[in-house]
Amino acid sequence: MSINIVDRRGSSKGKSSENRQRLLKRVEGQIKKALPDIVKNTNVKDLTSSKERVNIPIKGINEPQFTYDKDTGDKKHVHPGNKEYDEGDMIKKPKDGQGKGSGQGKGSNDPNVTEDDFNVSISREEFLDYFFADLELPDMVKKHLNSIVDFKQKRAGYSNYGNPSRLNITRSYKNSMARRMALGLYFDKKIKDIEKKLKGDLTDDERIILEAELDKLKKMKLGVSFMEEVDLQYNNFDKVAVPITSAVMFCVMDVSGSMGEKEKDIAKRFFMLLYMFLTKQYERIEIVFIRHHTTAKEVTEEEFFNSKESGGTVVISALELMSKIIKERYSKDWNIYAAQASDGDVWDKSDANDCYKILDTDILNSIQYMTYIEICRSVAGDLWNNYKALSDKRKNFEIGRINEVGEIWKVFQDFFKKKTA
Amino acid sequence: MEKEELKKLFSKPDWNDDTIFEADKIVSRIASEYLGIETYPNQFEIITSEQMLDAYSLIGLPISYNHWKFGKDFVINSNQYKKGRMGLAYELVINSNPCISYNMEDNTTCLMVLVLAHAAYGHNTFFKNNYLFKQWTQADSIVDYMVFAKEFIAKCEEKYGYEEVEMTLDACHALMNYGVDKYKKPIKLSTKEEGERLQKKLEDDRILLNDLWRTIPREEKEKLKERRFPDQPEENILYFIEKNSPKLRGWQREIVRIVRKTAQYFYPQGQTKVINEGCATFTHYEIINKMYDDGYLSDGFMQEFYHNHSNVIFQPGFDSKFYSGLNPYTLGFNIFQDLKRMSLNPTHEDLEWFPHIAGKGNWSENFKYIVENFKDETFVLQYLSPKVIRDMRLFEIDDQMENNYYEVSSIHNENGYKKVRESLSQSYNRSRYVPDIQIFDVDVFGDRTLTLEHTPINKRGLDSNEVRKVLPYVEHLWGFPVRIIENGKELATTKK
Numbered sequence: 056m057s058i059n060i061v062d063r064r065g066s067s068k069g070k071s072s073e074n075r076q077r078l079l080k081r082v083e084g085q086i087k088k089a090l091p092d093i094v095k096n097t098n099v100k101d102l103t104s105s106k107e108r109v110n111i112p113i114k115g116i117n118e119p120q121f122t123y124d125k126d127t128g129d130k131k132h133v134h135p136g137n138k139e140y141d142e143g144d145m146i147k148k149p150k151d152g153q154g155k156g157s158g159q160g161k162g163s164n165d166p167n168v169t170e171d172d173f174n175v176s177i178s179r180e181e182f183l184d185y186f187f188a189d190l191e192l193p194d195m196v197k198k199h200l201n202s203i204v205d206f207k208q209k210r211a212g213y214s215n216y217g218n219p220s221r222l223n224i225t226r227s228y229k230n231s232m233a234r235r236m237a238l239g240l241y242f243d244k245k246i247k248d249i250e251k252k253l254k255g256d257l258t259d260d261e262r263i264i265l266e267a268e269l270d271k272l273k274k275m276k277l278g279v280s281f282m283e284e285v286d287l288q289y290n291n292f293d294k295v296a297v298p299i300t301s302a303v304m305f306c307v308m309d310v311s312g313s314m315g316e317k318e319k320d321i322a323k324r325f326f327m328l329l330y331m332f333l334t335k336q337y338e339r340i341e342i343v344f345i346r347h348h349t350t351a352k353e354v355t356e357e358e359f360f361n362s363k364e365s366g367g368t369v370v371i372s373a374l375e376l377m378s379k380i381i382k383e384r385y386s387k388d389w390n391i392y393a394a395q396a397s398d399g400d401v402w403d404k405s406d407a408n409d410c411y412k413i414l415d416t417d418i419l420n421s422i423q424y425m426t427y428i429e430i431c432r433s434v435a436g437d438l439w440n441n442y443k444a445l446s447d448k449r450k451n452f453e454i455g456r457i458n459e460v461g462e463i464w465k466v467f468q469d470f471f472k473k474k475t476a
Numbered sequence: 477m478e479k480e481e482l483k484k485l486f487s488k489p490d491w492n493d494d495t496i497f498e499a500d501k502i503v504s505r506i507a508s509e510y511l512g513i514e515t516y517p518n519q520f521e522i523i524t525s526e527q528m529l530d531a532y533s534l535i536g537l538p539i540s541y542n543h544w545k546f547g548k549d550f551v552i553n554s555n556q557y558k559k560g561r562m563g564l565a566y567e568l569v570i571n572s573n574p575c576i577s578y579n580m581e582d583n584t585t586c587l588m589v590l591v592l593a594h595a596a597y598g599h600n601t602f603f604k605n606n607y608l609f610k611q612w613t614q615a616d617s618i619v620d621y622m623v624f625a626k627e628f629i630a631k632c633e634e635k636y637g638y639e640e641v642e643m644t645l646d647a648c649h650a651l652m653n654y655g656v657d658k659y660k661k662p663i664k665l666s667t668k669e670e671g672e673r674l675q676k677k678l679e680d681d682r683i684l685l686n687d688l689w690r691t692i693p694r695e696e697k698e699k700l701k702e703r704r705f706p707d708q709p710e711e712n713i714l715y716f717i718e719k720n721s722p723k724l725r726g727w728q729r730e731i732v733r734i735v736r737k738t739a740q741y742f743y744p745q746g747q748t749k750v751i752n753e754g755c756a757t758f759t760h761y762e763i764i765n766k767m768y769d770d771g772y773l774s775d776g777f778m779q780e781f782y783h784n785h786s787n788v789i790f791q792p793g794f795d796s797k798f799y800s801g802l803n804p805y806t807l808g809f810n811i812f813q814d815l816k817r818m819s820l821n822p823t824h825e826d827l828e829w830f831p832h833i834a835g836k837g838n839w840s841e842n843f844k845y846i847v848e849n850f851k852d853e854t855f856v857l858q859y860l861s862p863k864v865i866r867d868m869r870l871f872e873i874d875d876q877m878e879n880n881y882y883e884v885s886s887i888h889n890e891n892g893y894k895k896v897r898e899s900l901s902q903s904y905n906r907s908r909y910v911p912d913i914q915i916f917d918v919d920v921f922g923d924r925t926l927t928l929e930h931t932p933i934n935k936r937g938l939d940s941n942e943v944r945k946v947l948p949y950v951e952h953l954w955g956f957p958v959r960i961i962e963n964g965k966e967l968a969t970t971k972k
Contacts, residue, residue, distance in 0.1 A: 058500040058596070060493050061521045064581055071550040077642075078547030083591040118545060119945035121930075128936025130875045133900040135802060136793020137871040137887055144884040146873075173552050190623050261886060276651050286530065 079175065082113050086177070086185050091464040096377045109182040110174045134178040182336045190332060190471040217289025230286035235279055242276035250310050272369065301343040303391040304333055305377050306359065307398035311368040318430045321457055322396040323360055325428055328467050329394055330356070343380060347373035349402075368400045370438060371409040378417050391422035399429045399436040407437035411445055426470045427454040479771050486775045489804045491585040496520060503597060506766050511759065512840050513601040513847075516575040516615065521595060523578045525686045529554050531578050535742070536568050538576060539622045541734070543645055567591040570747070571603040573615040586780040593763040598756025605848045606752075608744035618741055624670045625734045632727050644728050644794045645695040647949035648714060648735035653910045655714030655736035656743045665951040670957035678726045709914040709929065713950075714739070716915045722924060723955025732953065744851075747906060751855040754808015755847050757788060758816075761809070791868065802900075811855070815842060818861070825862060862893045872899045877935055907933055916961065925971065932962060943968050 070160040080087070089111045124231075140146075213226060249269045253262065306326050310319070333340050344359035345351055348366035377393065385391055401407045409441065427442055435443070439454070446452045455466040477496060485495055500518075507513050523531070533550035534540045560776045566587050569577040576634050577595040579588065603609050614621075633641045647657070710716045715914060717724070718732040745752070764781055773781075789804040792798040817834060818963070819824035819842060822834035833842055846855065864870075865889045872895060874885040886892030886899070902908065916929035928950070930938055943960060950958045959969035 058504075059519045060496055061519060062493075063521045063523045063527060063578075068530045070527070071533050071547060074544065074547030074548055075540050076547070077542060077544035078551060081544045095631065116548065118646075119942050119949070120653065121913050121946055122942050123909075123911055124937045124939040127877060128932075129877055130872045130877065130936070131885065131902070133802070133870050133896055133903060134794035134799075134873060135791055135868045135870055136799075138795075140791070140871055140884040140887060142884060142887055142889070143879040145885070147881050148875075148879075174555060175547075175551050176555070203855065225909065251518045295933070378938040416715065 059146075078116075079177065082116060082175065083185070085113055086111050086175075087188075087273065088359070090186060091461055095343055108176045108178055110176045112174055118281070124416060125212070158276070168326060184329060187332050187345070190468065191473050206294045206296055208292045211291045211293035213288045214291040215285075217287065217291065221286045221292075223288045223290050226288040227282070227286050228255070230288060231282050233336075234286060235281070239276065239281045242272055242279075246272050246276070293308075301339055301341075301388065302392065303343060304329070304386050305343045305380075305393040306330075307345045307346060307347070307373050307377065307393065307395040308359065309348070309368060309373075310346045310364050311398075311400060312365040313368060313400045314398050315354050321430045321460055321463065322428075324463055325396055325458065325467065326394070327360070328463065331470070332467075345376055346372050347376075351376040367387075367402065368397075369402045369406055370397065371402075371406050371413065373414050374410055374418065378413060381418070381421055386421075391426040393418070393422055395427045397427075397429060397438065399432040399438050401436065401438045404437050407441045410438065411441040414445060414452070415449070419452060422451070424451045425453075429451070429454070429456050431458055432456070482772050483774050486585055486589065489584050491583075491588050495585055496592065497590060498552050499592055500596075500736075500951060502767060502770075502772055503589070503763055506763050507597045507759070508769075510766050510840070511760070511762060512844055514595055514604060515597055516573045516604050516838060518596040518600065519574045519576045520592070521578050522581050524581055525557070525564055528556060528568065528578060528580055531568050532564075536711045537569055537622055537738075538570060538619055539626055540934075541622075541626045541645075541737075542652060543579040543642070543649075559911075565586040567595045567601075569595040570618075571609060571615050571741075572612055573604075575600040575603060576619075577960065584780065586777050587784060588782060589767075589777075590760055590764065590784060594756045595758035595866075597608075597763065598759030599752065601759070602748070602755045602847055603753045605844075606744070606748060606851075607849055608748060608851055612744050613741050621670065621737065622724070625738070628674075628730060628734065630791060632731065636727065643732070644731050645735070647952045648732055650946050650949040651713050651717075651953075652739045654913060655712060655732075655739040657712055657715070657740065658743075665917070674730060677729075699736075701798045702777075705918045705920050706915060708820060710759070711735075711912075711914045713913070713915055717950075717953045720918070721954050724953060728953075745798050747851045747904070750804040750808040750852040750904065751846070751850055752808070753805045754810075754812050755843075756839055757785075757805050757809040758812035761785060761813075793869075805847065807864075807868070810868065811859050811861070812846075814861050814864050815839065817857060818863075823863075829861060830859075852904035853901050856904060857897060860900065861899045862888075865893055865896055870896050870900065872896050911936070911938055913960070926950070926956065926958045928958065928968065930960060930962040938962070938967065940968065 093109065093111075208455055215224060246269060249265050249272070253269070255263055257265070306329065308322050308326060314322070330342065333342060335459050342356070344354050344356060346354055346359060346364070347369070347371065348364060349369045353376065373395075381391060401410075414425070427446075432439070442452075442454050446454045453470055455469060457463055482498060482502070485498060488495075488724075496953050499521075507515070529550060531538075533546045533731075534943050540546065540966070564580060565818040566577045566583050571573065575596065576674060577591070577594075577599075584656040603615060609615070618838040628647075629641060673792065688752075698911075706720075714732050714736040718729050718736065721729070762776075764773070768778055789803065789809050791803045818830055818834045819836055819839035826834035831857050846859065850858065869888055869928065871884055871888065872892070874883040876883075886895040888896070912931045913928050915926065917927040919925040919927075938960075947958050947960065947968055947970050957969065957971040959971065960967045
């Protein structure tokens with residue numbers, strides 16, 4: 056019997072992906088626990104680069120078995136490669152009492168080789184899924200749910216007309232087969248009838264007529280075409296209206312001189328998270344970046360995260376700019392969100408008061424939700440005190456404080472935790 | 477093809493289907509004419525390294541049910557592989573009929589011929605003819621059965637939820653080593669029959685009563701109390717649970733059975749590493765050398781072959797940093813090789829130690845006989861010769877628990893041969909790595925506590941950490957508290 060060679064290379068890739076998913080599910084808790092550390096230890100650039108995979112250390116997901124305690128019992132082992140030992144030689148045991156291997160060779164695929172700790176490497180996508188699993192923008196769909204409509208293509212059965220790229224081959228072929236069978240049977244039956252008649256007693260004339268007819272029928276039967284216009288079926292699509300929501304997020308960052316490298320790093324990380332969260336979770340969201348020192352400026356994403364500027368601090372300038380942009384561009388039909396980060400410095404007391412005023416009377420009335428983080432400041436300043444009062448008063452304003460990189464994740468989660476309705 | 481043409485074909489580093497086809501013609505002829513071995517028909521599959529990693533994680537089964545444990549093995553293996561810490565095997569072979577071997581696409585021609593002889597003939601003949609495999613596994617139906625298992629478990633997940641099923645599987649896996657029949661012959665399996673049997677069983681379960689739930693009049697109860705349940709200790713824990721657990725539902729019993737059957741399928745493999753690898757290595761070595769002698773292979777081919785062959789049988793000494801125990805390929809190959817040598821060119825020593833083999837010249841018949849009738853433990857005990865002990869410089873270490881030193885108890889000398897041989901043979905006894913734990917008793921008239929008993933061998937105790945982790949799994953399957961005793965003393969219990 057000759058050998059059967061099968062080239063499997065083309066088929067069944069990723070047989071293990073389902074099992075890998077199950078493993079991920081199993082260690083979900085551990086992955087989530089590792090997230091704060093990742094926010095802390097990865098630099099801002101790596102956090103957003105889309106190529107890299109994330110390695111997450113997994114501890115002790117071992118499969119328990121009844122096994123021997125290695126330190127007990129009288130054992131005899133056979134080992135190879137004796138050079139100097141003679142019968143009766145004594146060798147001191149190492150201190151920790153660990154004996155040598157059991158003499159069983161272990162292959163790399165031996166199911167008994169268990170490592171307590173190992174890394175699972177997950178793709179950026181998977182990573183972000185875990186990252187933002189339980190977070191959402193509050194009141195996302197409150198405004199103008201039905202005002203903006205998008206269209207989506209949806210399957211809607213089959214049709215007899217369509218363009219060739221939508222031809223449904225299976226269905227068309229089935230139709231063709233049915234037609235050919237039906238017509239074939241019709242002719243078969245007629246042919247059979249005539250053949251039967253031909254076997255009986257006939258005059259020559261009758262025979263000639265019948266034979267001619269038989270010939271004709273046979274030709275017609277052959278003439279049944281393989282595919283006819285009527286067989287063709289096309290996949291049909293309908294346009295379905297989907298209501299969509301539009302949202303805009305204002306990111307406001309203080310880049311004044313008082314914000315040191317550390318403060319800026321924390322702020323950037325926070326916004327980076329926010330940025331990833333928004334772009335990942337919401338397909339249609341606009342983001343407006345505003346940076347300010349004494350004056351405020353709308354900048355691009357690139358500038359926002361990378362450029363270096365410094366000067367004094369006038370917070371109100373940023374809020375005024377924001378208010379202006381809202382009125383100009385997002386006055387109607389928009390869900391509006393804002394996040395502000397600062398070290399809490401203000402120009403003077405009146406600056407802080409102005410901020411309170413503009414937020415309370417203007418901005419907070421037109422937006423859904425705003426967050427404020429204060430970085431590395433242990434003593435509550437004017438801005439904090441004002442904002443604190445405001446946050447107690449207004450439901451859609453939350454503030455938080457971050458002193459260490461490690462706290463970012465926690466604060467972020469508090470801001471955007473899914474609130475059950 | 478002419479010999480010269482074939483020689484050219486095999487000398488090219490790249491191969492195609494024709495190369496394998498032509499090689500197989502020669503290899504199969506030599507295997508049957510020169511070595512006299514019989515095999516299952518071969519299915520020779522070419523796979524990528526990615527697919528090899530997949531195959532690894534299913535421990536070589538072509539298909540299996542879904543479980544995170546396989547995902548874990550896959551992740552660990554592919555981490556190792558990507559970091560370059562681990563090379564992948566050139567082939568992986570499955571005990572099935574036809575015998576499926578997976579072969580890496582980037583093998584050179586020489587490696588392909590080598591693995592063809594090694595796996596498709598060496599392992600294949602072992603699977604087909606060895607008594608343990610014949611008795612305990614059904615090569616005809618394993619793939620079929622795993623298809624059934626995968627479908628069944630997928631259905632259960634749909635019906636009862638993925639977490640429930642996973643919990644049951646986790647519990648069964650923890651007891652996998654205790655799901656094996658060592659003395660009874662299992663019945664034949666097939667998808668269709670399994671389906672029918674399952675139908676009937678579920679129906680029976682509905683109708684029948686479980687004895688453990690029975691309430692009986694008092695006097696009768698007193699009488700029964702004297703009887704133990706089970707009458708005799710039961711070593712197949714999963715079997716006992718499948719048949720007697722008061723709380724398991726029908727589908728859970730079926731899952732226990734599936735894990736049990738899988739464990740049974742792997743049971744012979746754990747006990748035949750040395751002899752199986754020895755058989756395969758000896759087979760490829762003999763076949764390739766014969767091919768060379770017959771003029772099919774070039775010197776260049778043989779250079780590459782010897783390089784690979786010596787990698788396979790590389791045995792670092794005990795004091796090397798690469799040492800991780802005896803290499804089963806080396807030990808098995810050396811024993812078979814030495815048996816052939818003594819059959820053709822015996823020394824005085826051989827005549828004294830192996831009078832029925834030495835100088836008789838029938839080495840290939842002898843090879844066949846050993847392949848059919850031995851496992852590691854008996855193979856070493858019977859055939860490890862003084863010469864192999866000397867060549868490998870084997871020595872025995874005695875590790876007494878109360879001593880703070882190891883004693884070198886035997887070495888490769890007149891005194892030591894038999895002791896080394898016996899000791900090494902013992903190390904392949906299954907009880908060396910699977911503790912003896914059996915079902916001891918069920919408290920039928922009390923709270924239905926299940927008692928397991930560990931019988932220590934050579935004063936070896938159980939790892940108490942692991943015991944504490946395994947017991948809750950047993951309890952999950954049993955449905956009532958579980959405890960484990962040793963020499964009449966309780967080691968652990970799940971009772972609150």
